[in-house]
Amino acid sequence: xxxxxxxxxxxxxxxxxxxxxxxxxxxxxxxxxxxxxxxxxxxxxxxxxxxxxxxxxxxxxxxxxxxxxxxxxxxxxxxxxxxxxxxxxxxxxxxxxxxxxxxxxxxxxxxxxxxxxxxxxxxxxxxxxxxxxxxxxxxxxxxxxxxxxxxxxxxxxxxxxxxxxxxxxxxxxxxxxxxxxxxxxxxxxxxxxxxxxxxxxxxxxxxxxxxxxxxxxxxxxxxxxxxxxxxxxxxxxxxxxxxxxxxxxxxxxxxxxxxxxxxxxxxxxxxxxxxxxxxxxxxxxxxxxxxx
Amino acid sequence: xxxxxxxxxxxxxxxxxxxxxxxxxxxxxxxxxxxxxxxxxxxxxxxxxxxxxxxxxxxxxxxxxxxxxxxxxxxxxxxxxxxxxxxxxxxxxxxxxxxxxxxxxxxxxxxxxxxxxxxxxxxxxxxxxxxxxxxxxxxxxxxxxxxxxxxxxxxxxxxxxxxxxxxxxxxxxxxxxxxxxxxxxxxxxxxxxxxx
Numbered sequence: 001x002x003x004x005x006x007x008x009x010x011x012x013x014x015x016x017x018x019x020x021x022x023x024x025x026x027x028x029x030x031x032x033x034x035x036x037x038x039x040x041x042x043x044x045x046x047x048x049x050x051x052x053x054x055x056x057x058x059x060x061x062x063x064x065x066x067x068x069x070x071x072x073x074x075x076x077x078x079x080x081x082x083x084x085x086x087x088x089x090x091x092x093x094x095x096x097x098x099x100x101x102x103x104x105x106x107x108x109x110x111x112x113x114x115x116x117x118x119x120x121x122x123x124x125x126x127x128x129x130x131x132x133x134x135x136x137x138x139x140x141x142x143x144x145x146x147x148x149x150x151x152x153x154x155x156x157x158x159x160x161x162x163x164x165x166x167x168x169x170x171x172x173x174x175x176x177x178x179x180x181x182x183x184x185x186x187x188x189x190x191x192x193x194x195x196x197x198x199x200x201x202x203x204x205x206x207x208x209x210x211x212x213x214x215x216x217x218x219x220x221x222x223x224x225x226x227x228x229x230x231x232x233x234x235x236x237x238x239x240x241x242x243x244x245x246x247x248x249x250x251x252x253x254x255x256x257x258x259x260x261x262x263x264x265x266x267x268x269x270x271x272x273x274x275x276x277x278x279x280x281x282x283x284x285x286x287x288x289x290x291x292x
Numbered sequence: 293x294x295x296x297x298x299x300x301x302x303x304x305x306x307x308x309x310x311x312x313x314x315x316x317x318x319x320x321x322x323x324x325x326x327x328x329x330x331x332x333x334x335x336x337x338x339x340x341x342x343x344x345x346x347x348x349x350x351x352x353x354x355x356x357x358x359x360x361x362x363x364x365x366x367x368x369x370x371x372x373x374x375x376x377x378x379x380x381x382x383x384x385x386x387x388x389x390x391x392x393x394x395x396x397x398x399x400x401x402x403x404x405x406x407x408x409x410x411x412x413x414x415x416x417x418x419x420x421x422x423x424x425x426x427x428x429x430x431x432x433x434x435x436x437x438x439x440x441x442x443x444x445x446x447x448x449x450x451x452x453x454x455x456x457x458x459x460x461x462x463x464x465x466x467x468x469x470x471x472x473x474x475x476x477x478x479x480x481x482x483x484x485x486x487x488x
Contacts, residue, residue, distance in 0.1 A: 009419035013458040014451060038466045040417040043410075045366035048385035049392055049403060050410025051475070053312035054482025058474050059413070062467075084368075106477045110470030155367035160381075167372040193331040193367035200425075201401035202363065205335045238447055278454050 001130060003121075004067045004075040005033035008082040009041050014238075015079065015230025017278035018257045022078055022123065024273040025262040028139050029131050033076070036067045042077075042085040045156070045197040054102070060089035061103045065114040078123040078259075080156035080229035081197070087120040087161065122157055124228055124258070125164035128172045133179040141267035143181030147290035149261070150185045150222030151177050152213065154232045155193045176258060177226060180265040189216035194235040207243045210235055214251050223286045224254040226261060233257065237280055254283035264291075300350025307347050307355075312386035312483045319376040320344040326370035326380050336360035340370060340380055343387070356391040362398035364388070386483070404431045414475060417465035422448070422457055 011019040026033070040063060043056040063086065067075055077083035093100045094116045104113050127136070151173035158165050165172040168191065174184035192213055195206030214236065217225050227233050237255035244251055256279065263274035264287060270276045276284055307314040320341070327339030338346065338360045346355050355361070361384055370380040388398060397403050405428045412424055425444070430437030451457045465471065 009462075010421070013421045014456050016456055016458075040465055040467075040471055041413045041419050043413065044419070046402070046406040047410050047413065048312075048389050049362075049406035050389075051413075052389055052479060052482040053382070053386065055475050055478040058478040059471075062471060062474065102481070106474050106481070109473040109477060110467055155365070155369070159368035160371045160379075162372065167368075191369075193365045193369065195331075196365040196367060198363070198365055198402050201405045201428075202332075202399070205332055205363070206365075209331055238451065241446075275455075278456060280450055280454050280456075 001030055001126075002032040002034065002071075003073050003126065004036050004071070004118075006036055006039060006042075006063060006067075006075050006077045006082055006086065008039075008077070008079045009044075010079055010081075010230040010234075014234050017260060017275040018078060018228075018230055018233070020275035020278065021257055021259040021263045021273065024268055025259045025266060028262075028266045028268065029127075029135060031126070031131065034070070034073070036063055036075070037070070038066065039063050042082045044081045044085065054106075056085070057089045057092065057099070057103055058106050060086045061093060061107055061114050062110065062112060064090060064093075064118055064120075065107055065112040068114055068118050069112075072117060074119040074121050074126070076121055076123055076126055078228065079231075080122070080154065081231060083120065083122045084156040084160075087163075090116075090118065090120050091161070122164065122228075124157065124172050124176065127176055129164060133175055136176065136179040136262070140180055140265045142265055142291050144261065144265050144287070144290050145181045146183065147181070147286070148183045148185050148221050148223045149177050149256075150187050150217030150220065150225045151190065151258075152217065152225050152227045152232060152236070153190050154227065154229050155191075155196065157228055173226070173228065173258060177261065180261055182261065185217065185220050185222040187216045187220040187222065189213045194232050196231050196235070199231075199235045199239070203239070203242070204246075206235065207239070207246050210239060211243050211247050211249055211251075214240075214253055215249075218251075218253065222253075224256055224283055226256050226258050228258050240281065252281060254279060254281045254286060256283050300352060303350040303352040303355075304348055306352075307387070307390075310483055311383075311390045313379055313382040314347075314386055314390075314483075316378045316383050317344050317347050319378050320348075321376055323375060325373045325375065326378075329369040329373050331365060331367060331369070332363050336363050340384060343384070347387075355387065356394055356396045357398070359399050360384075361387040361391060362402050404428060414472060415464075416462055417468050417471050418462050420458065420462035423461065
């Protein structure tokens with residue numbers, strides 16, 4: 001199982017615990033990754049202020065073209081924003097010949113071209129559909145029995161295409177959590193947006209969004225919240241102190257990446273492989289209580 | 293002129309012609325599912341549905357000067373539910389891009405941050421979070437910058453201590469020159485204006 005891994009800018013900084021845990025957890029499952037050489041930023045969800053749509057298409061087409069020259073594997077984009085930007089542009093190019101030739105005319109400035117043969121996929125998609133829950137279950141040596149986790153899906157990991165899971169009632173993250181022995185807690189706000197890329201600049205408006213998500217997960221019994229998006233993790237975890245101060249709440253909820261829980265359940269090193277020490281709200285206590 | 297609806301079809305045509313995905317507004321039947329699905333619609337001055345209606349009514353100042361077009365979190369909840377298949381998020385982004393190009397500043401902070409975000413992509417091909425924050429904090433001069441830095445410093449320190457910050461400055465990607473040529477060309481050919 002070989003893929004291109006397009007991890008993007010955030011996973012080298014604020015989302016570093018995602019990348020650090022994803023690599024060893026996926027390696028245990030027999031997945032092999034190749035970096036796209038000299039990749040550029042996908043534009044994320046706020047480039048539109050400075051750039052028109054065609055510029056953002058070109059950004060992503062360049063990465064697709066660079067990958068296409070190296071092999072015919074699918075691209076896995078763990079960051080939801082990278083996933084949606086790249087997947088969206090890929091669809092648009094594949095479905096519109098006129099656009100494809102326009103984009104290729106521009107890519108020619110850098111001696112590149114994109115034929116449209118690559119598939120862009122989310123990490124949850126490949127974990128569920130290519131690897132499968134059976135194989136994941138086989139790799140579990142430390143089942144996280146009794147641990148109650150709210151699988152927060154957010155926005156861009158399934159919307160707008162819903163290619164591998166429902167856009168309204170997604171289940172795949174819960175099924176992956178359950179394969180680790182976890183009790184996946186269902187909470188209605190798991191599809192509600194956390195504020196995404198405008199959180200920092202619209203904090204007062206976005207505090208309420210995160211507060212509602214956390215309160216909903218807690219009231220349904222979650223001990224921690226898992227995510228598969230660096231923006232969700234940042235907004236849900238790093239701002240908890242500020243939210244408590246602004247809204248008078250007392251949240252102290254560990255926010256972990258799905259891949260961190262996988263690494264723990266696979267019996268890998270909590271620091272080196274699960275990168276739990278990267279987390280600002282420590283999840284170790286709750287995990288110890290579960291594993292024993 | 294008396295009060296009442298002053299339709300300005302020239303603005304409607306302007307949006308259909310110059311705004312990315314602007315002509316998709318033709319499909320809107322004003323059902324309001326977008327407004328009901330939006331996480332921030334209650335904070336917006338006009339819901340997406342109203343924005344679309346105002347485009348049709350030719351309300352140029354109100355649309356391009358609205359805060360709503362800059363408050364889209366890009367969560368696509370509206371887009372997956374729109375019964376007419378309008379890419380609502382893309383339309384809102386298109387309007388924000390066009391408004392900024394026309395000299396409007398819909399939400400100062402988000403507009404400034406997002407502008408710096410794009411400039412950094414154009415400059416190095418990637419995003420360096422700490423450098424982006426610094427440039428955003430200091431957009432309005434030294435003292436404002438110092439104030440914002442101090443306000444957010446606790447978060448920065450915690451992230452640094454937890455290895456959530458890249459220490460070395462991000463280098464330019466190898467193909468930065470050709471990437472810039474591509475983006476310049478896309479900016480010229482595409483709608484709304486773009487590039488650097």
